[in-house]
Amino acid sequence: MHQKILILDFGSQYTQLIARRVRENNVYCEIYPSDISSQFVRDFAPAGIILSGGPASVAEDKTPRAPQSVFELGVPVMGICYGMQTMAAQLGGAVENARVREFGYAEVQAQDQTTLLRDIHDRTDSAGKQVLDVWMSHGDNVTALPPGFEVMACNAATPLAAIADEKRKFYGMQFHPEVTHTLQGKAIIERFVHEICGAGHDWNMPDYMDEAIGRIRSEVGADEVILGLSGGVDSSVAAALIHRAIGKQLTCVFVDNGLLRQNEAEQVMDIFGRNLGVKVIHVDASAEFLKHLQGVADPETKRRVIGREFVEVFQREAAGIANAKWLAQGTIYPDVIESAGGKTKKAHTIKSHHNVGGLPDTLHLKLLEPLRELFKDEVRELGLALGLSHEMVFRHPFPGPGLGVRILGEVKREYAELLRRADAIFIEELRISGWYEKTSQAFAVFLPVKSVGVMGDGRTYDYVVALRAVQTEDFMTAHWAELPYTLLAKISNRIVNEVRGINRVVYDISGKPPATIEWE
Structure with missing residues (x-):
């Protein structure tokens, strides 16, 4: 039996990242909807519980709440964003619509006296205060502490940016430690699951x-x-x-x-x-x-x-x-x-x-x-x-429908043949240059449009392929890979010269989100 963390999902786009961060610490976890029963929580017997963020407002009626047993089991609880807000509201605090909303990068001053944030910070400011660089995404604020809680972090827009009840080992953060933009997020989650929850390293x-x-x-x-x-x-x-x-x-x-x-x-x-x-x-x-x-x-x-x-x-x-x-x-x-x-x-x-x-x-x-x-x-x-x-x-992922979803629109045998050859050239050059291992997924996409070109002294009217290469940790979010121009030029030149029927190559510089990794 693994020691395990229970993650309750309130609908956040980042919930799966919470699970990923916990597992990176060799701790098993499972995700369940926030409306599970109190008996389910007790039967799960978690070493600790994490409450995710979510799009709803605790300040409104009939929005999700955590099962009451979460706060009665005697195990550590960490609330993130909405999870912090519902914890505060359910334990006697207050939550209101924020006058100043925060979306994106923010700085918070961290208090060093709590177990969760002790010695965890990015730098010290001119006033000697410890500062964390974090990622915020909220329109509500906790405005009154529940009994037994103290302030763990703050800034001008969010005076109660993080709160803690050390006696019961309840912690709440308005920011998101699970995303890479919160630079010390991994350290915070590691501290919670290992030192505070007492979980070992038995998930490997x-x-x-x-x-x-x-x-x-x-x-x-x-x-x-x-x-x-x-x-x-x-x-x-x-x-x-x-x-x-x-x-x-x-x-x-x-x-x-x-x-x-x-x-x-x-x-x-x-x-x-x-x-x-x-x-x-x-x-x-x-x-x-x-x-x-x-x-x-x-x-x-x-x-x-x-x-x-x-x-x-x-x-x-x-x-x-x-x-x-x-x-x-x-x-x-x-x-x-x-x-x-x-x-x-x-x-x-x-x-x-x-x-x-x-x-x-x-x-x-x-x-x-x-x-x-x-x-x-x-x-x-x-x-x-x-x-x-x-x-x-470490071969790059390939979709179950194969090239069927890398050929935009109708699939034809001739399109598949052109795409296969273009894709093989792309992957070969990535391997030769050392960029294959630096990217998480790379492939060519066939576009069912023709463009005018010129080769030698002749006019061409041929198809277009797009190249896609991304870098990601978990495939839930991804950044487009900044391949060197010289490499892209070499790949484009080879495809146009070696694959008769293609006369134009473009490169996709969209991240996920807003785009998906595959085009279809």
Whole structure:
């Protein structure tokens, strides 16, 4: 049994980052909606509780509140933004609409006497006060302290920027320690989970691997499992984990949907079939997929079509495996979040993922998702613990629908061929320059528009590709990678010269948010 932190979600866009920061400290945590029952909180038996931020106003009636047992369990509680406000209101303080709202960078003066912030600061100002650089996002303020609380940090706009009840180990912060813009945020969360909550360091990938293997063996028993192997990091790690657990009971089905990267099929069969000894069935279904995608331009419709075709292919293959009872997938936490399939069921659907949302009854298989609660970097840690190569584990993510969502609008075979070649050049040059390891995800996007160009003495009228490269810790937010101009120039020159049919290359400099990492 892991010591664990309970995170109650009030609807913040940053809630998943809180979980990520806790796990970075080798402490297990789970996220649940704020309206769970007091009995659930007691049964969860947390070492500590974190209350997330949220878009509502505590100053209004009928907005979310924490279960009362949160404050009666006798465990430490940390409230962030809305979480601090509801804690203050529920414990006898007051919250009002702020006269001066704060969104973005702010400075607060930190009091050194509390356990949470002791010796944690960014600098000392001219008056000898300790200063923290933080990230604010609030329109309400706590205006009166609950009984037993003291001020932990303040500034001119927010006199009660952080509060503490040391006796009960209750702490509240108006700023967000989970985001990287709060420079000491990691130190604050580390102090809370380890020193204040007393949690150890028992959440790590080698231990998780052993636990996951035990769960898979117990759940699957003597049944056969089939897994959709895409060649991406997630499905590859899932395959290696399940194979370690049940060996020959696993059959991987590698579907060539006509939307793979260059030489993908050969690489997958070489790594898994020949090197790892995994049973892999190679199915060339490219003609089927491309036929069903004819005339389909809407990105969500394309995802549904591709997902449906995957299911149909699996149905055929499963019929040939007599004892197949399970379909395994490499679903990970961000997939669930973006498809609004998390435990809270309150997130907006950003884009649907073909591997989230259950299976049709006609498939007659149960679902096995051993990575569903893991973030991408945890999946990579697990892959290394399983003995997969660094090159495979740190390969950039590839979407389940493949190039189908990197070809804008209708998918055609000729578009896929052009995109495959352009993308391969981009990735090759990133590897040669050393930038592949510096970026988290990089790829080319096919734009179904033509532009006029000139090559030699002739006019061209060819297609355009966009290059996308981002840097991120958790794929929930991302910054565009500032690739050197000389590198971009070399990549563009190679693509235009080597890929007949493309005469223009552009570079995407949008962050996430407001854009998503993929274009569709």
